[in-house]
Amino acid sequence: MRAFLERKSGLAVLFAAVAALMAYVSLRPAPGEGGSLLLSFLFFVAVIEGCIAAAAAGAMVNARWVGSVRKALLSVSPMLLLSSFLLLLLIPFVDTYPWAGTPGIWLRKDFFIGRNLAFLLLAYVTARRFAAAPANGEGTKVRAAWYLLVFVVSQSLTAFDLVMSLEYPWVSTLLGGYFFIEALYGGFAVSAILFLLLHGRPAVGKAHGSRSDLSDLSILMFGFSIMWAGLFFAQFLTIWYGNIPEEVGFIARRVAASPTRELSVAVLFLLFFIPFPALLATRAKSNPYVVSAVALSILSGILVERFVFLAPLVRISPGALAVDFACLLALFVAVVYKGSRGRGTLLQP
Numbered sequence: 001m002r003a004f005l006e007r008k009s010g011l012a013v014l015f016a017a018v019a020a021l022m023a024y025v026s027l028r029p030a031p032g033e034g035g036s037l038l039l040s041f042l043f044f045v046a047v048i049e050g051c052i053a054a055a056a057a058g059a060m061v062n063a064r065w066v067g068s069v070r071k072a073l074l075s076v077s078p079m080l081l082l083s084s085f086l087l088l089l090l091i092p093f094v095d096t097y098p099w100a101g102t103p104g105i106w107l108r109k110d111f112f113i114g115r116n117l118a119f120l121l122l123a124y125v126t127a128r129r130f131a132a133a134p135a136n137g138e139g140t141k142v143r144a145a146w147y148l149l150v151f152v153v154s155q156s157l158t159a160f161d162l163v164m165s166l167e168y169p170w171v172s173t174l175l176g177g178y179f180f181i182e183a184l185y186g187g188f189a190v191s192a193i194l195f196l197l198l199h200g201r202p203a204v205g206k207a208h209g210s211r212s213d214l215s216d217l218s219i220l221m222f223g224f225s226i227m228w229a230g231l232f233f234a235q236f237l238t239i240w241y242g243n244i245p246e247e248v249g250f251i252a253r254r255v256a257a258s259p260t261r262e263l264s265v266a267v268l269f270l271l272f273f274i275p276f277p278a279l280l281a282t283r284a285k286s287n288p289y290v291v292s293a294v295a296l297s298i299l300s301g302i303l304v305e306r307f308v309f310l311a312p313l314v315r316i317s318p319g320a321l322a323v324d325f326a327c328l329l330a331l332f333v334a335v336v337y338k339g340s341r342g343r344g345t346l347l348q349p
Contacts, residue, residue: 011338015078018327019085025323026089034093035314037086038162040324042306044332045083045120045158046179047299048076050187052127053151056144057184059135065195065213067135072194073187074131075339076332080124087117096314098168107165116161119154126150155180166313170250174238178231185224185271186302189295192217196288198340218285221294225275232272253312263308270301 026037055073058066091113094100099107126147133140156176164175195214239247254260274297284290310316 011078011334014331014334015082018331019082022086022324022327023089025320027092030317030320033317033320034090034096035310035316036318036320036324037089038093038314039306039310039316039321040328041083041086041090042158042162042310043303043325044079044328046155046183046302046306047186047190047332048079048083049123049151049155050183050185051076051190052123052130052187053148053180053184054187054191056130056147056151059130059144060141060148063216065191065216068199068213069191069194070135072198072336072340073191074127075335077124077127077131078335079328079332080120080127082328082331084117084120084124087113087120097165099165107168112161112165116154116157119150119157123147123150123154151183152180155183163309166310167250170246172235172247172250174231174235178235181224181227181231182271182302182305185221185228186299188217188220188224189298192221192291192295194336194340196292201288212286214288214291215285218279218291218294221275221291221298222279222285225272225279225298229272229276232268254308260308260311263304263311267301267305267308270297270304 022037026033051073055066055070057063058070091109094109094112097107100109103109126143130140130143130147133143156179159175159179163179164170164172192214195217199213236251239251254264275294278290278294279285307316
């Protein structure tokens with residue numbers, strides 16, 4: 001497998017194989033395939049865009065840790081092209097949205113797909129431009145800022161169009177911000193995992209009071225766990241205080257029955273009640289076992305939350321979901337492996 005990936009055309013063949021297999025699974029006339037593809041798309045587009053956004057945010061503030069994982073984080077940018085292809089595979093599924101029978105100016109199938117596709121492609125272009133710039137070169141921060149702007153719009157559209165409009169006429173102006181903050185949260189989690197895979201345990205014997213790059217990433221995950229909890233509570237408080245039937249129904253559908261009731265509680269633990277106390281101690285922030293467990297908890301929480309968003313509204317086929325998720329995960333690992341070739345413990349035989 002290593003020799004295959006190191007070939008010039010190896011990754012292109014893998015991309016084509018994954019795209020063909022996912023197209024075959026999602027276009028079969030069987031129930032649940034569209035919902036399964038949408039769930040996989042929502043999770044991976046958040047992680048992919050979040051990884052690049054983490055590198056861009058770090059570059060904007062001259063963060064030291066970025067240099068440790070920058071190449072690995074930016075190596076996932078080609079997957080934005082695959083995400084664009086997956087969005088096109090969702091075109092038949094759009095007919096199941098509640099507004100599809102009475103389209104309006106904004107919620108119209110061609111415009112719906114077109115604007116999301118345009119920003120996915122724009123995210124790819126700006127990510128590639130940012131990746132091509134030297135780490136500390138002139139114009140790098142400008143390119144990072146452009147990517148972050150596109151990232152915010154792209155994730156907001158994903159939230160408003162692909163998720164919120166499934167609940168039409170439910171409206172949440174906070175959902176877009178919630179999605180891009182959560183994607184950045186996931187990007188920092190992936191950064192921590194990549195740092196451990198590439199560099200292993202932080203070096204000991206540093207001067208008193210100095211921090212490792214892993215500690216910096218842990219502080220970011222700790223801070224974003226608080227921010228995520230604040231956004232979650234702000235959304236919940238608005239719905240509870242307003243007590244408007246259209247808004248309350250969103251929560252009621254998810255806490256009224258199993259398994260979404262239990263999974264909703266799990267999301268709170270995976271994204272806040274595990275990361276926050278686990279990273280409170282200074283020593284825990286540099287402990288590779290604690291940090292990796294917290295990072296996996298964050299990524300699991302995002303995946304479970306996406307399922308909770310969709311499960312009451314669309315049918316999800318476990319078989320199709322397993323195939324889609326396995327394909328995208330394998331491709332994600334492959335592009336990071338190839339992008340990081342020749343650096344760190346991740347690549348040692």
